Amino acid sequence: MSEKITSTIRVRMSAKDAHYGGNLVDGAHMVHLFGDVATELLIKLDGDEGLFCAYDNVEFLAPTYAGDYIEAYGEITKIGNTSRKMYFEARKVIATRPDVSASAADFLEEPIIVAKATGTCVTPKECKRK
Numbered sequence: 001m002s003e004k005i006t007s008t009i010r011v012r013m014s015a016k017d018a019h020y021g022g023n024l025v026d027g028a029h030m031v032h033l034f035g036d037v038a039t040e041l042l043i044k045l046d047g048d049e050g051l052f053c054a055y056d057n058v059e060f061l062a063p064t065y066a067g068d069y070i071e072a073y074g075e076i077t078k079i080g081n082t083s084r085k086m087y088f089e090a091r092k093v094i095a096t097r098p099d100v101s102a103s104a105a106d107f108l109e110e111p112i113i114v115a116k117a118t119g120t121c122v123t124p125k126e127c128k129r130k
Contacts (some may be wrong), residue, residue: 006075007040009033010093015066023066023096030070030115031058034088037074038121041086045076047129050084050121058117067096067105070114082122090115 011033019026035052042050064070071091078085091111097104 004075005041005044006073007037007044008071008073009037009040010069010071012094013064013066013068013070018066023098025064025066025068027058027060027115030060030064030072030090031055031117033070033072033090034074034115034117034119037072037088038086038119041074041076042084042121042123045079045084045130046123046127048123048127050123050127053083053120053122055117055119058115060115062092062112062114064090064092064114065096068092069094071111077118082125082128084121084123086119086121088115088117088119089113 013025017025017029038052039049071093074086074088076084077087092114093111095106
């Protein structure tokens with residue numbers, strides 16, 4: 001692979017994303033973001049949304065709360081005949097500060113990796129347009 005194929009999306013976790021007490025967002029939401037990133041990666045490479053087959057590994061490393069901004073990043077690490085291996089990271093780039101006030105937040109100079117994963121997607125041969 002000559003040029004690295006990457007995708008990054010940034011979203012704010014809302015109150016509706018909070019699943020647990022204390023406005024904690026469930027880790028499954030990060031996996032959902034990884035799926036969106038994978039779709040964009042496949043469109044960039046193949047011109048098709050493809051299919052997510054499996055996660056090889058998923059790690060949840062730090063909590064995410066309603067109001068935090070998450071940057072979901074992914075890259076294609078290996079291209080097979082129809083399979084595409086991918087690496088993902090979800091990074092907290094803005095953190096809420098309810099200890100200061102209801103609307104306080106900090107832009108983080110060093111993002112916090114809240115989740116990472118690896119997985120495999122497939123684009124069927126008949127769907128590849130590139």
